[in-house]
Amino acid sequence: MIDLNGKRALVTGGTRGIGNAIAARLLAQGAQVIITGRSESGAADAAKALSRSGGSCHGVALDVADFAQVGAVIKQLGKDVGAIDILVNNAGITSDDVVMRMGEDAWDAVLNTNLKGSFACARAVIRGMMKKRWGRIINITSIVGSMGNIGQANYVAAKAGMEGMTRTLAREYATRGITANAVAPGFIETDMTRAMEDAARERLLAQVPVERFGAPEEVADAVAYLASDSAAYMTGQVLHINGGMLM
C-alpha cells in the first residue's frame, strides 16, 4: 500500500488531463497536494473539485515558463504551507509544425514551458528536499522523446531534454535521499490528444499493440509508485507507459 501521509506534493498543470489524475491519486494516497495552472480561477476551481473526494488540495496560479515567477511562487508556498516533498513536472504544451515551417515563437514557447519550466521548478524545490534528506522529482516526458515525431521537433527536443536533466538530477542528489525519474506516456486520452484529427488518431492507434489510448489514471498509478518509499532505489530512470507502442 502506498502511504503518502505527511508528504506535500506540487503538481504543475493539475487543472485537467494527466496532471489532474496525478493530483487525485496522490491525494487518495494521503499526500497534501498543490496544483498549478496558468489562471487563478482555473487552479482554484480544479483544486476545489479535487478536494471533494477528501484530502487537502490547494490551487495556485503559476506560469512555469516564467522563471522568476516559479522561484517567487515556490518560495511563498514554502512560507504558507511548507517545503515540497514531491514535485511532479507535468505542465506541458505543444505547438506543432514541420521543421521548415516551425517559427522561433513555437520553439521558444514549447521549450520554455516543458523544459525550462521543469528545470525552474526542480531548482526551486531542491534546497527544501535536501534539508529533509527526502524528495521525489517526477518529470512527465513522452514516448516521442525516444521515437521522434513528425511535426514536433520542439516538443521532442523538450521531452528528450527533460529525460537528460532527470539523469543529472538523479546523480546530483542521490546521496540526499532525493530520487528523480521520468514517466513517458504514450498516447493518453486528454485535451491534448482530443485536439488531433481523426485520421491522425487512427494512424497512431494502429501502432498500439493494446489497441487503445491510455487513461490519465494509468499514468497516475506509476507516478504514485515513484513518489513512494517503495521506489527509493529507483532513480534516473524513464518509465514508459504506452500500451506497447515502443518496446
Ligand SMILES: NC(=O)c1ccc[n+]([C@@H]2O[C@H](COP(=O)([O-])OP(=O)(O)OC[C@H]3O[C@@H](n4cnc5c(N)ncnc54)[C@H](OP(=O)(O)O)[C@@H]3O)[C@@H](O)[C@H]2O)c1
Ligand atoms: N496526452 C498525451 O497523450 C500525452 C502523452 C505524452 C506526454 N504527455 C505530457 O503529459 C503532460 C500533461 O499532458 P495532458 O495531455 O494532460 O495536457 P492537457 O490536457 O493539455 O493539460 C495541460 C496542463 O498543463 C497546464 N499548463 C500548460 N502550460 C502551462 C504553463 N505555462 N504553466 C503552468 N501550467 C501550464 C494546463 O493548465 P492551464 O491550462 O489551466 O493553465 C493543464 O493543466 C504534458 O507534459 C504532456 O506533454 C501527454
